[in-house]
Every structure is written in structure tokens, then in C-alpha cells.
Amino acid sequence: xxxxxxxxxxxxxxxxxxxxxxxxxxxxxxxxxxxxxxxxxxxxxxxxxxxxxxxxxxxxxxxxxxxxxxxxxxxxxxxxxxxxxxxxxxxxxxxxxxxxxxxxxxxxxxxxxxxxxxxxxxxxxxx
Amino acid sequence: xxxxxxxxxxxxxxxxxxxxxxxxxxxxxxxxxxxxxxxxxxxxxxxxxxxxxxxxxxxxxxxxxxxxxxxxxxxxxxxxxxxxxxxxxxxxxxxxxxxxxxxxxxxxxxxxxxxxxxxxxxxxxxx
Numbered sequence: 001x002x003x004x005x006x007x008x009x010x011x012x013x014x015x016x017x018x019x020x021x022x023x024x025x026x027x028x029x030x031x032x033x034x035x036x037x038x039x040x041x042x043x044x045x046x047x048x049x050x051x052x053x054x055x056x057x058x059x060x061x062x063x064x065x066x067x068x069x070x071x072x073x074x075x076x077x078x079x080x081x082x083x084x085x086x087x088x089x090x091x092x093x094x095x096x097x098x099x100x101x102x103x104x105x106x107x108x109x110x111x112x113x114x115x116x117x118x119x120x121x122x123x124x125x126x127x
Numbered sequence: 128x129x130x131x132x133x134x135x136x137x138x139x140x141x142x143x144x145x146x147x148x149x150x151x152x153x154x155x156x157x158x159x160x161x162x163x164x165x166x167x168x169x170x171x172x173x174x175x176x177x178x179x180x181x182x183x184x185x186x187x188x189x190x191x192x193x194x195x196x197x198x199x200x201x202x203x204x205x206x207x208x209x210x211x212x213x214x215x216x217x218x219x220x221x222x223x224x225x226x227x228x229x230x231x232x233x234x235x236x237x238x239x240x241x242x243x244x245x246x247x248x249x250x251x252x253x254x
Contacts, residue, residue: 097203
């Protein structure tokens with residue numbers, strides 16, 4: 001297994017950039033620790049470390065919208081990775097947008113550019 | 128100025144994903160604090176916070192290979208940004224590669240896929 005430099009950060013977490021494997025659109029960023037990295041390589045499905053829940057997170061475990069790994073890139077310092085994925089369900093963001101980066105800066109405001117792919121209330125249930 | 132959630136991380140640093148504004152290739156990832164964010168917005172050139180030097184870092188300050196900001200995207204949690212940039216000099220990585228992510232995972236090894244754009248010894252001087 002390719003070792004990453006998990007000692008680089010204070011909390012042992014490294015950023016994983018998630019890109020659509022076909023369009024190269026950046027869908028999200030999440031963090032990985034050694035366990036999440038190993039689980040991703042073992043299963044071919046993107047796993048992260050949830051900082052809010054402090055637990056391993058299989059992306060899509062609630063919604064079924066998993067991310068199938070097509071390619072993994074590692075940076076020059078072994079402390080950041082790119083996951084090129086097929087996003088099942090079409091949307092990576094919990095808001096229902098395809099990408100978490102659905103807002104662009106326009107002067108002093110943020111403009112939402114893209115339509116939602118799904119209704120979060122239907123996918124996750126009303127909360 | 129658009130506020131980001133700098134309290135999200137232990138060290139007050141947020142990840143900035145850097146993409147080529149035309150090809151959408153991910154060139155690098157670096158971290159920003161409030162000062163780097165403000166300087167980027169003020170100047171239109173990508174600034175980061177260097178964790179190794181613990182100081183503000185204008186990308187390209189040594190090599191002249193600055194990153195001109197074409198668009199900025201902000202994620203759903205206000206804790207990660209995408210800088211879509213024009214990379215002056217053609218290469219973002221200190222190794223001379225266009226992207227820091229020039230290696231892909233192939234089974235249990237990393238394969239360097241892309242040629243160098245420049246010779247680091249010529250750009251930064253021999254060390």
C-alpha cells in the first residue's frame with residue numbers, strides 16, 4: 001500500500017480532492033486518515049474521516065450515492081490526493097447540488113450557478 | 128469581503144484547490160488563512176499561508192510564476208475554495224511539473240505520467 005505522509009498535519013488528516021472522472025469538475029473536498037485511505041484502496045469506494053462525527057465515513061452510506069474510484073493521483077509531497085470518481089446519483093453535495101462548489105464569487109457576493117440534482121429531503125429524509 | 132469559516136480547522140487554515148481555468152486540471156492544493164484570502168482578493172494573484180515557513184506566500188514570488196485568478200468558487204460549508212487560475216510559466220509544482228499531481232496510483236506503485244515543463248535548477252537556482 002502506498003504510504004502517505006499523515007504526519008504532515010496536526011490532526012493526522014490529509015485533504016482528498018474529488019473530481020468527476022469524465023468532466024474534471026471538482027465535486028467536493030474531504031479529509032482522510034490512514035484508515036480511510038486503506039478502506040478506499042480495499043473497496044474502490046471513496047471513504048473519508050468525518051471531522052464532525054469523528055468516525056470513518058463511507059460517502060453515500062446514507063443516500064446510496066457512493067463514489068466509485070476510477071483513478072487516484074498523489075501529489076509531490078505525499079500529503080494530498082485526488083480521487084477521480086463516478087458519482088452515483090449524480091450529486092456529491094448534501095444540498096443536492098452536483099458539486100459542493102456551486103457558488104462563485106462575484107464582487108462582494110456569492111452567486112449560486114447550478115441547479116440541484118436532487119431534493120435532500122427525499123434522499124436523506126426530512127429532519 | 129466574503130467571510131470564510133476559518134474556525135473550522137484547528138490551525139485556522141482552510142484548503143484552496145487550484146485548477147487551471149481552461150482545462151480544469153487540478154494543479155495543486157495549498158492552505159489559506161484570513162490574510163492570504165484578503166491578499167488574493169485584493170491583488171487577483173493567489174496567496175497562501177506557508178505552513179513550513181509560517182508566513183504569507185505569494186505563489187511565484189521566487190520564480191515569477193504567479194497564478195492569476197480567473198474565478199473563485201466557495202463550497203457549501205464556507206471552508207474550502209477553488210481558485211481557477213492562469214498559471215504563468217506553465218507549471219505549478221516546484222518539481223517543474225505542470226501539476227503537483229503528476230503521479231497516479233497503479234496497483235502498489237506510483238507512476239509519473241507527465242513530462243516536466245521546466246528545470247527547477249534553472250528557475251529557482253541550484254541549491
